[in-house]
Amino acid sequence: MSIEVMIKEFAEIAANPKAQLNKYKAEGKKCIGVLPYYAPEELVEAAGMVPFGMWGSNKKTIARAKEYCATFYCTIAQLALEMLLDGTMDQLDGIITPTICDTLRPMSQNFRVAMKDKLPCIFLAHPQNRFAPWGLQFCIDQYTNVRNELNKIAGHEMTDEDIRAAIVLYNKARAARREFVKLANDHCDVITATKRSAVLKAAWFMTKAEYTEKLVALNAELKALPVCQWKGVKVVTSGIICDNPELLKIFDDNNIAIAADDVAHETRAFRVDASEEGDPMMALAQQFADQDYEVLLYDPQSSKNRRGEFVANMVKESGAQGLILFMQQFCDPEEMEYPYLKKALDEAGIPHIKLGVDQQMRDFGQAATAIQAFADVIA
Numbered sequence: 001m002s003i004e005v006m007i008k009e010f011a012e013i014a015a016n017p018k019a020q021l022n023k024y025k026a027e028g029k030k031c032i033g034v035l036p037y038y039a040p041e042e043l044v045e046a047a048g049m050v051p052f053g054m055w056g057s058n059k060k061t062i063a064r065a066k067e068y069c070a071t072f073y074c075t076i077a078q079l080a081l082e083m084l085l086d087g088t089m090d091q092l093d094g095i096i097t098p099t100i101c102d103t104l105r106p107m108s109q110n111f112r113v114a115m116k117d118k119l120p121c122i123f124l125a126h127p128q129n130r131f132a133p134w135g136l137q138f139c140i141d142q143y144t145n146v147r148n149e150l151n152k153i154a155g156h157e158m159t160d161e162d163i164r165a166a167i168v169l170y171n172k173a174r175a176a177r178r179e180f181v182k183l184a185n186d187h188c189d190v191i192t193a194t195k196r197s198a199v200l201k202a203a204w205f206m207t208k209a210e211y212t213e214k215l216v217a218l219n220a221e222l223k224a225l226p227v228c229q230w231k232g233v234k235v236v237t238s239g240i241i242c243d244n245p246e247l248l249k250i251f252d253d254n255n256i257a258i259a260a261d262d263v264a265h266e267t268r269a270f271r272v273d274a275s276e277e278g279d280p281m282m283a284l285a286q287q288f289a290d291q292d293y294e295v296l297l298y299d300p301q302s303s304k305n306r307r308g309e310f311v312a313n314m315v316k317e318s319g320a321q322g323l324i325l326f327m328q329q330f331c332d333p334e335e336m337e338y339p340y341l342k343k344a345l346d347e348a349g350i351p352h353i354k355l356g357v358d359q360q361m362r363d364f365g366q367a368a369t370a371i372q373a374f375a376d377v378i379a
Helices: 003-015 017-026 041-046 075-085 104-114 133-154 160-186 193-205 208-223 245-253 280-289 306-318 332-347 365-378
Strands: 031-034 050-053 094-098 121-124 233-239 256-263 322-328 352-357
Touching: 003 017, 003 193, 003 208, 017 031, 017 050, 017 193, 031 041, 041 050, 041 133, 041 160, 041 280, 050 193, 075 104, 094 104, 094 133, 104 121, 121 133, 133 280, 160 193, 160 208, 160 256, 160 280, 193 208, 193 245, 193 256, 233 306, 233 365, 245 256, 245 365, 256 306, 306 322, 306 332, 322 332, 322 365, 332 352, 352 365
Parallel strands: 031 050, 031 094, 094 121, 233 256, 233 322, 322 352
Antiparallel strands: none
């Protein structure tokens, strides 16, 4: 199968998650919606169900969700609820609602109220102090509650062996995505910004076994190609999500390749593996504790600006010439962090631009002008 055909398959799934959901339901599978961030999807897999990512939508307008949400809630959360209210995600058998950010915390209760007669909502509170033994135990307790609620939906008890098998499967999927990101940088003439996004986005709507098989095959084809001598500009992208094809087409139209990313929807989601040994619940809790350089998580060493330096080093190591930050409107963690990120980038001599975005944007004229001008400057 050619690279173009493989990428087209990923792109079709990324563009139409509802069709993918209908496919799994027609096969008799139960599907669980998973909101951002860091939910233990392995438990859904271990229960014999399909985790289905819910990161909003670029195609919908907020209407019904306004009845439940404050206007300053980010559009990712509002549009996730919109899809549940308007019937788009009617076939889900339940949802998991993590509460890491200030929007998702109260929003979890909005989901519970809005969906009380429709489907079960599994509340998940991660520990802020995730490193200490009591923090790990809190995480295990929360994950155990998720496990028990998933058992009820599945209609049977998952075993520790089921969870270990799921961890092995997910580690393989994470490794394949990390390899793809590196290969995309080496072959940016083939893997454009829009194609890169589609391949990574499809992972949220596929079983990890199916996705990993397809991605490993794509990686093998990319490895067989000579490394591209790219004549355009390379950048690192940063932010919560950057998956709008119309926005990414600006990159393609201006010969801008994505060398690496610091995006929550992309690389941040698969940086860290879980241990395949010992107690699998502790392995999942430890995996969460090991997440680092993340604007959404507590850093006891934040005064050292470790995350800003990490992102600056990523730009240098990837061979990129600058960074483009896509900041979600009303995202308090990103807005509060920006001065420190800017400081680290400035000190490292790395040019960057910051663009405010949300998922209801339809006119990208200003973004196109800013991105094109930025590319001209750093070229």
